[in-house]
Amino acid sequence: DADVTQTPRNRITKTGKRIMLECSQTKGHDRMYWYRQDPGLGLQLIYYSFDVKDINKGEISDGYSVSRQAQAKFSLSLESAIPNQTALYFCATSDGTFTDTQYFGPGTRLTVL
């Protein structure tokens, strides 16, 4: 089984709808991240969490919110989706320092019509 799982893998929604993307990990890591990938732009950090009570904004947090329900679960919400939030979303985990490897989930492809 994969160490980092994301649900759903694909989602099509309409402008104005609320949507939640979920991430679960079995690696036992404290740190979790949400990234957005757009063609030609690499990955940009949306939110990150160093433990259940520590949540921080990343570079592009506007229009997004997160919830860290447990060490293993970190959800990303779009309160009112808009078309320019159409992108590939990745969850990642790591267990420590700035030298540490991040482990990525398979991604969720979100389309907002």
Place this chain on the structure above:
Amino acid sequence: GNSVTQMEGPVTLSEEAFLTINCTYTATGYPSLFWYVQYPGEGLQLLLKATKADDKGSNKGFEATYRKETTSFHLEKGSVQVSDSAVYFCALSAVSNTGKLIFGQGTTLQVKP
């Protein structure tokens, strides 16, 4: 601020050709440097890393050397295979960012038989 710049893609090579993907960075202090690879339809996975100047990271025939004097971390492979076709991301993690990764825009590599 911290940033990573990669060479534009796509890069198209014949099997067994030599590969170089250029990566330069801007950062204060001594960041850790990473190459991640994304195979089609999958999340990112760590390819190699280097945590201090003059370190060489290597994995699966790929190598990159941390060059502080030129602020570079170029990825090389002596003989590419069709299975190396993927998107390659250079990234840095700076001490002040406590584990957050800053990515380059990604370089698509296509290897033809």
